[in-house]
Amino acid sequence: MAGTLVLNASYEPLCVVPMRRAVVLILAEKAVMVEAGDELMHSATHAIQVPRVVRLCRYVRVPYRRQIPLTRRAILARDAHRCVYCALRADTIDHVIPRSRGGRNEWTNVVAACARCNHRKGDRLLAEIGWSLSRVPVQPPPTVALVLGWAKRDPTWDRYLGYESPIAEASAS
Numbered sequence: 001m002a003g004t005l006v007l008n009a010s011y012e013p014l015c016v017v018p019m020r021r022a023v024v025l026i027l028a029e030k031a032v033m034v035e036a037g038d039e040l041m042h043s044a045t046h047a048i049q050v051p052r053v054v055r056l057c058r059y060v061r062v063p064y065r066r067q068i069p070l071t072r073r074a075i076l077a078r079d080a081h082r083c084v085y086c087a088l089r090a091d092t093i094d095h096v097i098p099r100s101r102g103g104r105n106e107w108t109n110v111v112a113a114c115a116r117c118n119h120r121k122g123d124r125l126l127a128e129i130g131w132s133l134s135r136v137p138v139q140p141p142p143t144v145a146l147v148l149g150w151a152k153r154d155p156t157w158d159r160y161l162g163y164e165s166p167i168a169e170a171s172a173s
């Protein structure tokens, strides 16, 4: 599903909305285009370039944004559903340092892993089996919560989110 990143008047990222909703905001002069795609969208009376990023004309107050909760869904989304060990599709969560060996349940110690790698690794440390991480697990900044769960994350959003997508990193390797 194609979405559009909505920025506050201050350029702070606010949310992701369906592209058609963003077009309505532009036509109603409630938002302006910041990044546009090459394709055109047609309505009964208008043709408009598809909005990838829009900015609201008026500033809206937003409540304090808390850190992203550490959930299975959020970890898989951060790692783009790719196994950190073999790069195949991941459906399970692995503790890099196993909990039985004192590893903590925190962003920097959890990664997406396929069931096969997870099973093979078991309760061992990476050094013990000669494995390495294809990317270092980090805590995503709160702004990334806005796009977690969107199947198709638009790379043009990244500089507004202040975060380089792990998808780009994974597909480059």
Ligand SMILES: [Zn+2]
Pocket: 083, 084, 085, 086, 087, 088, 113, 114, 115, 116, 117, 118
């Ligand atoms: Zn794997």
